[in-house]
Amino acid sequence: MIYDAVIIGAGHNGLVTGAYLARAGMKVCIVEKNDWIGGAAVSRELYPGFTYSNCSYVSSLFRPEIMRDLELPKHGLQILPYEGGAVLTRDGGYLAMFRDHDANRREFARHSPRDAEAYDRYSRDILRHCRFIRPLLMRTPPDPSSFRPRDLSELAFLGRQMFDLSETRIYEMIRFWTMSISDYLDEYFENPVIKAYLAVSAIIGTALGPMSPGSAYVLLHHYMGDVDGNVGAWGFARGGMGSISRALGASFAAAGGEIRAGKGVERILVAGGQAKGVVLEGGDEVLGHRVISNMDVKRTFLKHVDEAQLPAGFVKKVRNFKTRGSSGKLNIALDAAPRFTALPDGAPMYRGDLHFTDSIERMERAYDDWKSGRFSRDPFQDVMIPTMIDPTMTPPGKHFMSCFVQYAPPRIAGAEWTDADRDAFGQTCINQIETYAPGFKDLILHMEVRTPRELEAEVGLTEGNIFQGELTFDQLLFNRPVPGYAQYRSPIKDLWMCGSSTHPGGGVMGAPGRNAAAEVLREARLGSDMSDAYAVL
Amino acid sequence: MPSCDAIIIGGGTNGLACAARLAASGRRVTVLEAAPAMGGGASTVEFAPGYRVSGLAHLVLNLDPRVVQGMDLARHGLGYATTNLATTALSATGDHLRLDGPFGAHAPGLSEADRAAWAALRSRLLAFARVLAPFNAMAPPRIARRAGNDTLRLAKLGLGVRALGKEEFREFLRMILINVADVLEDDLTDDRLRGALAFDATLGAWLGPRSPNSLILLLNRLAGAQGALAVPQGGMGAVAGAMTRAATAAGVALRCGAKVARVLVTGDAASGVMLDTGEELHAPLVISAINPRVTFQRLVGPQHLDAGFFTRTGHIRSRGGAAKLHLALKGLPDFRGADPTTRLVIAPSVGVVENAFNAVKYAEVPDAPVMEVILPSAHGTGMAPDGCHSLSAIVQFAPHAPENPDAARAQMLEAALRQLEAHAPGLRGLILHAELLMPYDIAAKFGMEGGNWHHGELAVEQMLFLRPLPEAAQYATPLPGLWLAGAGSHPGGGISGAAGWNAADRIIKVLK
Structure with missing residues (x-):
């Protein structure tokens, strides 16, 4: 049996690509090394009765177009918007955040009346930058060095997008893309806690600090999502992040797709410069007219393709693609709800994300540790208790807590992480929480500590980079993953890429998977019977 | 009654370049410089009796060829002690790396x-x-x-x-x-x-x-010169001297010790300046070759500018991270055999440079600063008494606004000397006099906001059409009659004169 497409990896992008192709009539097989599907969007029972979203933990970036196209709600997906959150400060106070702009504004005013004024202006400006960039997410980046009609017309489209803005807006945009979030916020706000809260999205998952130029763009990357049409809003997937993967899997299966889980790919079969399928661990072959890799670009080409099959220049560029992990994760089963001293009982902030980093300086110092090959001694944590909103994940009265941690380097002082390093990292994080919620540690029933090492081993993310590649300009748009190969194709004929290493990058967004599918279908339409495929897109 | 056709505020290299170019176009130009001498960041100072160094910038890197030729600086006395200066990347163990020729x-x-x-x-x-x-x-x-x-x-x-x-x-x-x-x-x-x-x-x-x-x-x-470095004969003051003579020869009126307090506005346009002595000078063209933030925030003021624009002039970021070290030495220091006539760079790895920057983010002094060392006395006579030497170093990174400026200066000096001693054992014993200019000292001495040499950080979001702000990037400003010509404008500073020359070109083109 020769499939039309063999997809490596049942992460969300692989599933999205698979579902689109299957719906267009292709015979598709997804091979997955783990026994479960979902990659980094998973729900797993790691402690009896508790569902863990043990990698990605919130949703917003997932493109609503994809949700509609693939009928994910019908396949069981439900996104629950969450309320906001709070920064707990060292002096025992807090700054709360709410979904409602006016409520936020009032809370800001409690800390700084001037900043409350600035907040209106800030929100408007950020929204404008989001609006500009969003149409670019679902398009294949043009190759600026090419003179093919399609690239030229795409470039013209980009040019028009930009030049349709007023001159002032163009300059604002360019400034925003190149600035550090710290400098950018300084132009609006004076209160350090407010700045610290707003800077968070600029560092999540990134090997940049809030004072690094280019970090403002990363903030945008996290703001591009929407839940129920609310731009920048975030939500939980009911039943954990695995629900997204389950719904995608169901949509894929309903369209006739097959998944072979439990065996990883040993290598990609290439003959005569053309991809022919994959060889699984153990020797089984799965053949296809095309192979689409959802693995990151380094793993795909440096581990699973014979280097002799690739141009030397390409291999060098792939080697130099930056995938330094910067994040860790704690997943904790709690016997009861924790109580943070600063927050009133039952406060809505419990239903959002909680931070303890109350100044940009603390955040930046945490990054300095990463640069020196250490995990942060005073880390930034994004703490969430999804069970406050979604009680289906634990037994009644119990809770699941997810702590996303910046920064954890891919290696400790140049050496591999050891179990002792990992445990010390975990202790550092829970000690920090304990200072804001005395007694918290006694509630812990089970804890899973994940460093970049664990992320690489389990999910297959090289160096534990959650975006399959850093989000700096040299790795965005037509530069992602490497210049000349940003259109989901590779130097090997019929070997494609659909993971977050490709434009527009990571987060549980699905856009790379969808764009890759569009390119595959566009090419396949030539001389094939998939004339209506395009209508789907 | 106009005193002249154009008043230029600031007699640094850009002010002088702009003045000479405008004078050549037939305009009567007056340059007002607050300091006792022209030249701004290009100066030679005697920091201890008999010991001379370049006061701030100490190498010529990108002096604009249009300025060199247009002002005929060679004829006006600019000569070089060393061109194509080599670099020695110092190693604390003596395993140095020598880089010859332009850009290694x-x-x-x-x-x-x-x-x-x-x-x-x-x-x-x-x-x-x-x-x-x-x-x-x-x-x-x-x-x-x-x-x-x-x-x-x-x-x-x-x-x-x-x-x-x-x-x-x-x-x-x-x-x-x-x-x-x-x-x-x-x-x-x-x-x-x-x-x-x-x-x-x-x-x-x-x-x-x-x-x-x-x-x-x-x-x-x-x-500029594809990375070629040069040491002027007599220090950077030679650049200022040649430019001053060239400007004078072109008919420019130069006034030192004339500090501008305010830009005068008549109707909707700049019409002259008032000095801190109360004296008023009038001209239809006022060109500021000093810091743009100072120009708008202090010399013009909010009453003459759009509120949004005025606010944004306050956002021009101008953090300086470089300190300047001058040492009077009673002998030649031995950098473990390195050639003292090369540029000596102490920056043993990328990580050390990065760590040196870490500290200043929090207004602290780094433990191990990185630096560029020149021994001016090794390049020519007259820079130090016979047998003695002067040392000039740019030391990075230094905080521009520490909590305690005096303590930070002392701490920075100690850190710099420690680094030097590690690379040239015995150097400390040769020191007769030491002077360290922190960014805030440079700010006070040269009028550079935050001690930033470029009068506004040279960073992508403040470059080209964004420098210093989009509304003033083509040297004209929102206030008619007021122009910018300093390092705070494109393409930035570094003793090049390019910003001043570009501004003059633009003025001539627009007002022809």
């Missing part, structure tokens, strides 16, 4: 693999810099629909980049906003070379080598 054209001390890799990287960076260089000699193009000629100029530049070839064009687009550390670590293995290049990229900047957008600063440094 020859580096025999590298391993064979690194020599090849460096040759490739070097020629790529020089090619990129060459493509960008024409930008420095023009007013920044505007980016907008219907920008007319500007769009054409941009397109021309784009074609220039494309002409590098497909592969290099792609690399250009990838690397233009990249951080310099990644580039160095991808291509080179020699820590000494990587450290020295990381140091050069961040010299005078407020970012570390791991900060995105840092490579472009290295390209900018190479744009």
Whole structure:
């Protein structure tokens, strides 16, 4: 049996690509090394009765177009918007955040009346930058060095997008893309806690600090999502992040797709410069007219393709693609709800994300540790208790807590992480929480500590980079993953890429998977019977 | 009654270049300089009896050829003690790396693999810099629909980049906003070379080598003379002297010790200036070659500017991270055998440069600063008494606004001397006198906000059409009659005169 497409990896992008192709009539097989599907969007029972979203933990970036196209709600997906959150400060106070702009504004005013004024202006400006960039997410980046009609017309489209803005807006945009979030916020706000809260999205998952130029763009990357049409809003997937993967899997299966889980790919079969399928661990072959890799670009080409099959220049560029992990994760089963001293009982902030980093300086110092090959001694944590909103994940009265941690380097002082390093990292994080919620540690029933090492081993993310590649300009748009190969194709004929290493990058967004599918279908339409495929897109 | 056709505030290299160019166009120009002498950042000072050094900048790197020729600086006395200055990347163990020729054209001390890799990287960076260089000699193009000629100029530049070839064009687009550390670590293995290049990229900047957008600063440094460095005969004051004589010869009226307190506005336009003595000078053209933030915030003031624009002039970031060290030495220090007539760079690795930057983010003094050392007395006579030596070093990074300025200065001096002693054992015993200018001292002495040499950080978001602000990027300002011509404007500072020359060109073109 020769499939039309063999997809490596049942992460969300692989599933999205698979579902689109299957719906267009292709015979598709997804091979997955783990026994479960979902990659980094998973729900797993790691402690009896508790569902863990043990990698990605919130949703917003997932493109609503994809949700509609693939009928994910019908396949069981439900996104629950969450309320906001709070920064707990060292002096025992807090700054709360709410979904409602006016409520936020009032809370800001409690800390700084001037900043409350600035907040209106800030929100408007950020929204404008989001609006500009969003149409670019679902398009294949043009190759600026090419003179093919399609690239030229795409470039013209980009040019028009930009030049349709007023001159002032163009300059604002360019400034925003190149600035550090710290400098950018300084132009609006004076209160350090407010700045610290707003800077968070600029560092999540990134090997940049809030004072690094280019970090403002990363903030945008996290703001591009929407839940129920609310731009920048975030939500939980009911039943954990695995629900997204389950719904995608169901949509894929309903369209006739097959998944072979439990065996990883040993290598990609290439003959005569053309991809022919994959060889699984153990020797089984799965053949296809095309192979689409959802693995990151380094793993795909440096581990699973014979280097002799690739141009030397390409291999060098792939080697130099930056995938330094910067994040860790704690997943904790709690016997009861924790109580943070600063927050009133039952406060809505419990239903959002909680931070303890109350100044940009603390955040930046945490990054300095990463640069020196250490995990942060005073880390930034994004703490969430999804069970406050979604009680289906634990037994009644119990809770699941997810702590996303910046920064954890891919290696400790140049050496591999050891179990002792990992445990010390975990202790550092829970000690920090304990200072804001005395007694918290006694509630812990089970804890899973994940460093970049664990992320690489389990999910297959090289160096534990959650975006399959850093989000700096040299790795965005037509530069992602490497210049000349940003259109989901590779130097090997019929070997494609659909993971977050490709434009527009990571987060549980699905856009790379969808764009890759569009390119595959566009090419396949030539001389094939998939004339209506395009209508789907 | 106008006193002249144009008043230029600030007699630094840009003010003088602008003045000479305007005078050559037939205008009567007066330059007002607050300090007792012309030259701004280009000066030679006697910091201890008999010991002379360049007071701030100490090397010529990108003096604009239009200025050199247009003002005939050679005829007016500018000569060089050393051209094509070599660099020694110092090692604390004496295993130095010597880089000869412009931008390390020859580096025999590298391993064979690194020599090849460096040759490739070097020629790529020089090619990129060459493509960008024409930008420095023009007013920044505007980016907008219907920008007319500007769009054409941009397109021309784009074609220039494309002409590098497909592969290099792609690399250009990838690397233009990249951080310099990644580039160095991808291509080179020699820590000494990587450290020295990381140091050069961040010299005078407020970012570390791991900060995105840092490579472009290295390209900018190479744009002038493709990285060739020179030591003027008699220190940087020679540049100021030659420019002053050239301006005088062109008929420019120069007044030192004339501090401008306010720009006078009549109706809706600038009409002159008032000095701090109360004296008023009138002219239809007022050109500020001093810091743009100071110009708008203090000399013009909110009453004459749009509120939004005025607010944004306060956002022009101008953090300086470089300190200047001057030592009077009773003998020649021995940098473990390094040639004292080369530029001595102490930046043993990318990490050390980055760590030196870490501290200033929090207004602290780094434990191990990085530095560029010149021994002016080794390049010519008259810089120190016989047998003695003067030492001039740029030391990075220094906090621009520490909590306790005096304590920070003492701490910085100690850290710098510790670094020097580690590389030249016994140096401390030779010191007769030491002077350290912190960024805030440089600010006070030279009128550079935050001690930043460029009168506004040279960073991508403050470059080209964004420098110092979009509304004033083509040297004209929103206040009619008031123009900018200083380092705070495109293409920035560094003793080049380019901003002043560009401004004069623009004024002549617009007002013809």
